[in-house]
Amino acid sequence: MNTAPRSPEKKNIFVIGLDEGNEEVLRRVPGAERYLFHPLLSIEELQHGEIRIVELMEKAQAVLDAFDGSIDAIVGYWDFPASTMVAMLCEKYGLPGVSLEAVLKCEHKYWSRLEQSKVIDEVPAFGIVDLDDESPRPPEGVGYPMWLKPVKSFSSELAFRVADEAEFDKAVVEIREGVGRVGDPFDLVLGKVRLPTEVADVGGAACLAESELSGVQAATEGYVHNGRITVYGALDSINYDGSPCFERHQYPSQLPDDTIRRMKEVSVRVMERIGFDNATFSIEFFCHPESGQVCLLEINPRHSQSHAELFEYVDGSSNHQLMVRLALGEDPGERRRGGDYRIAGKWYFRRFEDGFVTRVPTRAEIATLREEIPGVKIEVVAKEGIRLSELPEQDSYSYELAHLYVAAQTEREMKAKYRRCVEALRFEFEEG
Structure with a gap:
């Protein structure tokens, strides 16, 4: 008679907009051997061109209804429509998740400001x-x-x-x-x-x-589990000189402790007001470190996938881990820093003029660069053979050429690594 214990069945987790980069990160979260990640709609379907929300919901439900197995969690780390679809689908399939109303109170910028103003003064x-x-x-x-x-x-x-x-x-x-x-x-x-x-x-x-708000930009990340709010991290958001465009996000924040504490206090107060529960969130701020004053810019009813590798480099596990555990109805527990680096940044390598892309760095060139510089990951955004203005989801002032994730022991070392990468990345353009 075989008395060996049966291995537990893996949990089926459906990820709205699952992409290659984030799938790699998800497969490295602690306990990933217990999970099976399934794609549910593509980024192109969710964000490019006209957003057909009714058709997207119908397509997602058709995939889920046809699945031969248990549906244990539905998650997402993208903005609308993914953020609202996660809430609606979790409700339909009886899964743990945040309410649609709470998501919309964050997503609708005017409604969010009205709710914030009821509990804090730190709004424009x-x-x-x-x-x-x-x-x-x-x-x-x-x-x-x-x-x-x-x-x-x-x-x-x-x-x-x-x-x-x-x-x-x-x-x-x-x-x-x-x-x-x-x-x-x-x-x-x-x-x-x-x-x-x-x-x-x-x-x-x-x-x-x-x-217009002024000061230094920063953000908090947190989650709510059964009504208990935890703010587990603060990050800096640094712009290009003389521009409203992000140059990088870096973790952990280098701001004074008093400023970070105030951001966390405001975060808890507004999320309590909104009635947010059983999900991750991120909140953006403008700060004045000299006075400790902070002003809330906007609330995102999801954690930032842009920060995933930063937490992984410094803490030893990405913020995706929290999303997964909450979606399974589990308490994420306490986070401790156990990564290989003390600081990490996501850098946005940009061009501020349009142009026709005639060359982008090759996979071999990027692989060589990563071997030469440890603690670096490079994602090319620009595509050869198109104009930069044809790239989707760009801001109003610039065009993203590449995203660079750079980890180091000091901020100075991180900046030096980034400069080495930029000097080695060959992009070429035709003007006009």
Whole structure:
């Protein structure tokens, strides 16, 4: 008689928008031998072109209903529509997850500001710009310079800094033309929850104006499990000189302890107000280290996949681990730093002018560079044979050529490694 214990069955985890880079990270999380990761829709289906949210939900449900096995978790680490689809699908299939209403209170920038303002003072002046008006004007109390942005977008798409009336009018024209791509399907999802009157009146394809924030950019990451909020990390977000575009994110934050503590306090307060539970989150801030003052920029109802390797380099496990355990109904537990490096950054190698791409670094060149410089990972974004302006999900001011993940023992060493990589990466362009 065979008395050997049976090995436990692996958990089937469906990942919305599973991509190659993040799949590699997921397969390295502690306990990954217990999991089977299944792709559910592609990034192209989720983010490129028109977002057909009804068709996407139907396609996802068809895949899940046809699956011959247990559906143990549904997860995602992308912005809309993935973030809302995770909530809706978890509810439909009776799985642990955050409520759709809580996700929308984070995702809808105006609704989020209304909720934040009820519990914190650390928000800018804000209001709605009426895009249906023949001659829209800034809302009362919001002066120049300000930022105009759709109440729902991603990757800083259609976000504009405007310093005067002429720039305001130009930005309004562009937002009017493009706001529907994300705003119209977002409206369909908003229709699934009971909205406050002021949110229902503006809908999902509206324009938000906010006073410009200043200071040093930073972020917190955390999760909520059975109502208990844990903020486990703070990161710095550093821009290119004289530009609103990110140069890098780095972990852990190099800001003073008082500033980090204040960001964590604000994070807990707003997530309690929103009623967020059983999921990860990330919150972006502007900080003034001299005074300790912080101001909340925006809340993301998911952790940042951009930070996954940074946590892995420094802590020994990525933030994806927390997402997976929460989705399985498990307590993520305490995190301890056990990685090989003391600091890590995700760098955005950018070009600030359009051009036709005639050459990108080869796989062999990248492999050689990684052998020469330990603690480096390189993802090429630009594609040979297209114009940079044809790349999807770019911000309003630049074009991403590559993402570089660089880990080191000091910030100085990390910067030196990055410079060596950039000097070795051969991109070529035709102008005009």
